[in-house]
Amino acid sequence: MTKNVSLALGLLLASMVTAPASAQNREHQQMTADVRMLQEQSQQLAITLAALNQALTDSIKALNARLDQANEATRKGFADQKLTIDNIVEGVQVIRERSNDTNVRIGSLSEELEAMRLTVQALQALQQSALAPPPIADPNAPIDPNAPAAAPAPVAPPPPSTAGLSPTRMYDTARADYFSGQWASAINGFEAFLRTFPRSEQADDAQLNIGESYYSQNQFPEAIAAYNLVIQNYPGTNSVPTAYYKRGLAQQQAGQTDAARASWETVAKNFPDSDEGRLAKQQLSKIPTKP
Numbered sequence: 001m002t003k004n005v006s007l008a009l010g011l012l013l014a015s016m017v018t019a020p021a022s023a024q025n026r027e028h029q030q031m032t033a034d035v036r037m038l039q040e041q042s043q044q045l046a047i048t049l050a051a052l053n054q055a056l057t058d059s060i061k062a063l064n065a066r067l068d069q070a071n072e073a074t075r076k077g078f079a080d081q082k083l084t085i086d087n088i089v090e091g092v093q094v095i096r097e098r099s100n101d102t103n104v105r106i107g108s109l110s111e112e113l114e115a116m117r118l119t120v121q122a123l124q125a126l127q128q129s130a131l132a133p134p135p136i137a138d139p140n141a142p143i144d145p146n147a148p149a150a151a152p153a154p155v156a157p158p159p160p161s162t163a164g165l166s167p168t169r170m171y172d173t174a175r176a177d178y179f180s181g182q183w184a185s186a187i188n189g190f191e192a193f194l195r196t197f198p199r200s201e202q203a204d205d206a207q208l209n210i211g212e213s214y215y216s217q218n219q220f221p222e223a224i225a226a227y228n229l230v231i232q233n234y235p236g237t238n239s240v241p242t243a244y245y246k247r248g249l250a251q252q253q254a255g256q257t258d259a260a261r262a263s264w265e266t267v268a269k270n271f272p273d274s275d276e277g278r279l280a281k282q283q284l285s286k287i288p289t290k291p
Contacts, residue, residue: 167193167196167197167200167202170189170192170193170196170197171190171193171200171202171205171206173189174186174188174189174190174192174193174206174209175209177189178190178209178212178213181216183213183214183216183217186209186210186213187210187213187214190206190207190209190210190213191210193206194206194207203233203234204230204233204234204237204238204239204240205239207226207229207230207233207234207239208226208227208230208239208242208243208246210226211223211224211226211227211229211230211243211246211247211250212246214226215246215249215250218253220250220251220253220254221254223246223247223250224247224250224251224254227243227244227246227247227250228243228247230242230243231243231244231247240271241267241270241271241274241276241277242276244263244264244266244267244270244271244276244280245263245264245267245276245279245280247263248260248261248263248264248267248280248283249283251263252283257287260283260287261284261287263280264280264281264283264284265280265284267280268280268281268284
């Protein structure tokens with residue numbers, strides 16, 4: 001009896017020891033399965049992320065390619081527009097140059113026609129004077145056998161325009177004399193130019209060159225008078241500042257210091273940004289101020 005009880009107790013103890021070991025084994029197996037599942041999920045997530053990354057990379061590459069194509073098309077469009085604009089500008093420039101040439105030719109023809117018109121008028125005047133009947137002599141006056149024969153009426157020399165010279169040619173001829181130092185010929189040429197073409201655009205330059213010619217010959221009173229005509233007759237032209245400044249130099253040479261100061265003060269005040277205005281300021285700095 002006692003032996004059976006001991007055996008039963010041993011079996012009970014053995015069962016009690018074996019039960020916890022089986023439970024722990026099941027928990028371990030469950031944890032292992034959970035870990036394996038998490039590993040599989042992590043691998044699946046990594047695969048998904050890699051696929052998304054590849055898709056995003058491909059999309060960015062495609063977008064960059066499209067942007068490059070758009071930039072290339074834009075650059076080509078701008079290049080084509082620039083080429084078109086350059087061609088238009090070149091065409092406009094060619095048209096402008098041709099227009100300027102046409103205007104120059106028209107101006108030259110106008111000058112030639114004006115010169116021819118003046119020539120015809122001069123010839124008509126000479127013809128009328130030549131065909132004018134001589135004065136009627138008094139039939140009752142006694143005849144002087146010793147009286148000399150009547151001299152023919154003097155013929156006035158033709159004006160420069162009778163040679164058919166245009167204003168440009170007349171001005172260039174006088175200017176050539178001026179640059180070669182033939183002052184008297186230059187003065188005569190510029191004066192003839194002003195008499196024939198007083199409204200020419202070069203009239204102020206011609207009058208200024210007359211003053212310069214006199215100044216080069218140390219004829220300062222005549223130079224001052226010529227510069228005065230530039231100031232009086234051609235206001236608003238680019239010759240006026242030069243005339244004021246050069247008049248001051250001529251007045252200084254003639255001993256007219258106060259008048260020279262007035263001329264330089266005028267050009268320095270009215271034309272301060274011109275070369276003559278700056279030169280006039282330099283000249284004024286050399287003249288002692290009045291006490």
